[in-house]
Amino acid sequence: MTLHHNLIAGEWVGSNGVENINPSNTKEVVGLYASASADDAKTAIAAAKAAFPAWSRSGILERHAILKKTADEILARKEELGNLLAREEGKTLPEAIGETIRAAQIFDFFAGEALRLAGETLPSVRPNIGVEITREPIGVIGIITPWNFPIAIPAWKIAPALCYGNTIIFKPAELVPGCSWAIADILHRAGLPKGVLNLVMGKGSVVGQAMLDSPDLAGITFTGSTGTGKRVAAASIEHNRKFQLEMGGKNPMVVLDDADLTVAVEAAANSGFFSTGQRCTASSRLIVTEGIHDRFVAALTEKLKTLVVDDALKAGTHIGPVVDERQLATDTDYIAIGKQEGAKLAFGGETIKRDNPGFYLQPTLFTEATNQMRISREEIFGPVASVIRVKDYEEALSVANDTPFGLSAGIATTSLKHATHFKRNSEAGMVMVNLPTAGVDFHVPFGGRKASSFGSRE
Numbered sequence: 001m002t003l004h005h006n007l008i009a010g011e012w013v014g015s016n017g018v019e020n021i022n023p024s025n026t027k028e029v030v031g032l033y034a035s036a037s038a039d040d041a042k043t044a045i046a047a048a049k050a051a052f053p054a055w056s057r058s059g060i061l062e063r064h065a066i067l068k069k070t071a072d073e074i075l076a077r078k079e080e081l082g083n084l085l086a087r088e089e090g091k092t093l094p095e096a097i098g099e100t101i102r103a104a105q106i107f108d109f110f111a112g113e114a115l116r117l118a119g120e121t122l123p124s125v126r127p128n129i130g131v132e133i134t135r136e137p138i139g140v141i142g143i144i145t146p147w148n149f150p151i152a153i154p155a156w157k158i159a160p161a162l163c164y165g166n167t168i169i170f171k172p173a174e175l176v177p178g179c180s181w182a183i184a185d186i187l188h189r190a191g192l193p194k195g196v197l198n199l200v201m202g203k204g205s206v207v208g209q210a211m212l213d214s215p216d217l218a219g220i221t222f223t224g225s226t227g228t229g230k231r232v233a234a235a236s237i238e239h240n241r242k243f244q245l246e247m248g249g250k251n252p253m254v255v256l257d258d259a260d261l262t263v264a265v266e267a268a269a270n271s272g273f274f275s276t277g278q279r280c281t282a283s284s285r286l287i288v289t290e291g292i293h294d295r296f297v298a299a300l301t302e303k304l305k306t307l308v309v310d311d312a313l314k315a316g317t318h319i320g321p322v323v324d325e326r327q328l329a330t331d332t333d334y335i336a337i338g339k340q341e342g343a344k345l346a347f348g349g350e351t352i353k354r355d356n357p358g359f360y361l362q363p364t365l366f367t368e369a370t371n372q373m374r375i376s377r378e379e380i381f382g383p384v385a386s387v388i389r390v391k392d393y394e395e396a397l398s399v400a401n402d403t404p405f406g407l408s409a410g411i412a413t414t415s416l417k418h419a420t421h422f423k424r425n426s427e428a429g430m431v432m433v434n435l436p437t438a439g440v441d442f443h444v445p446f447g448g449r450k451a452s453s454f455g456s457r458e
Contacts (some may be wrong), residue, residue, distance in 0.1 A: 006040060016035045060189075087313065091275055167199065189309075215239050250404075254411040304348065328361060409427075
């Protein structure tokens with residue numbers, strides 16, 4: 001099997017290949033990918049630092065052309081790359097192709113932004129003096145991405161960094177190196193100068209730690225767990241570097257008595273269970289007022305019965321596998337915790353077998369949950385959601401905000417009054433009305449409040 005190397009200083013290097021396993025069929029090895037050492041990471045950082053002076057002063061048309069060429073190739077290869085994504089992460093093929101298209105759109109958007117770099121010229125309060133305000137690249141950017149969006153999140157971080165003249169050392173999640181390698185390969189062939197983008201696949205404890213320890217990183221952008229995010233923050237403060245964190249969520253979806261039941265059920269099912277619930281914006285707390293509670297639970301349960309859990313590549317699959325054995329164990333542990341806490345298991349909760357060995361789990365719905373239960377406080381990151389019964393809108397808003405997280409929130413209602421009030425008073429970075437909590441346009445700011453995010457928006 002071909003070994004996919006790391007890209008360091010414009011050269012494909014490395015050994016110690018690690019198998020990339022398909023969670024839909026654990027007998028299939030998707031590819032063999034090099035694992036970088038701490039020394040490799042240091043070499044990559046040095047290469048990015050050496051490339052920064054020239055790239056930071058490069059012409060905007062050069063940057064535009066490279067980003068545009070990258071966007072065009074990703075879009076042209078959307079089926080191929082979507083297939084790779086589905087095989088290494090477990091998203092259904094339609095979701096995977098959709099994510100690939102999104103990555104192309106991100107690169108295309110920032111190709112355009114490269115031609116719109118602007119500043120300000122202001123009069124000074126002092127006579128005969130002018131003032132110019134410009135935005136400048138900051139240097140070497142460390143990029144650490146998670147496994148749940150293997151092509152879109154890397155694109156979201158890489159494209160703006162390159163657009164504005166920064167150089168990069170990029171460490172993708174160990175579980176999903178394939179899409180990241182493809183992005184690096186496409187950018188490399190699109191004409192990116194040596195050292196501007198360096199791909200270092202490998203263990204977070206090795207490669208990630210070398211990045212955190214380096215004084216030469218001017219900035220770092222991280223998406224992942226809250227615990228690791230705190231380590232990134234502490235290390236960045238030590239080196240006085242800029243840092244951006246996108247971490248956990250325990251997102252509420254409020255359903256009011258006046259909601260359109262069909263809209264509410266579709267939004268809740270999409271938010272809580274599609275992409276196998278493996279989204280930081282997933283709705284895992286369904287906060288439902290008394291008047292519609294029983295009808296909503298019945299309708300959502302019927303909806304869940306129609307969802308097909310199977311191989312991500314199989315036509316008709318709605319929900320693919322959990323990403324790996326460890327995440328499956330986490331999900332099933334939380335299902336057991338929910339039962340122990342006294343929540344009622346209304347649907348699902350069982351691992352299931354399919355034609356090929358994989359990490360398959362039924363979508364799981366708890367009812368009669370409280371907001372104090374662990375399944376309502378802690379991020380599970382799987383196809384598990386809990387219904388919390390409340391009296392009215394005021395209690396729903398209070399429960400929705402009673403969380404250490406604040407990434408995304410949603411409300412299903414036909415009341416303009418309640419929708420408007422919720423948008424203004426929900427303690428979340430992004431608020432959706434009659435829509436799933438998961439999903440945001442690629443050209444708008446993405447991020448949360450409280451423990452969900454820190455620093456500038458994506």
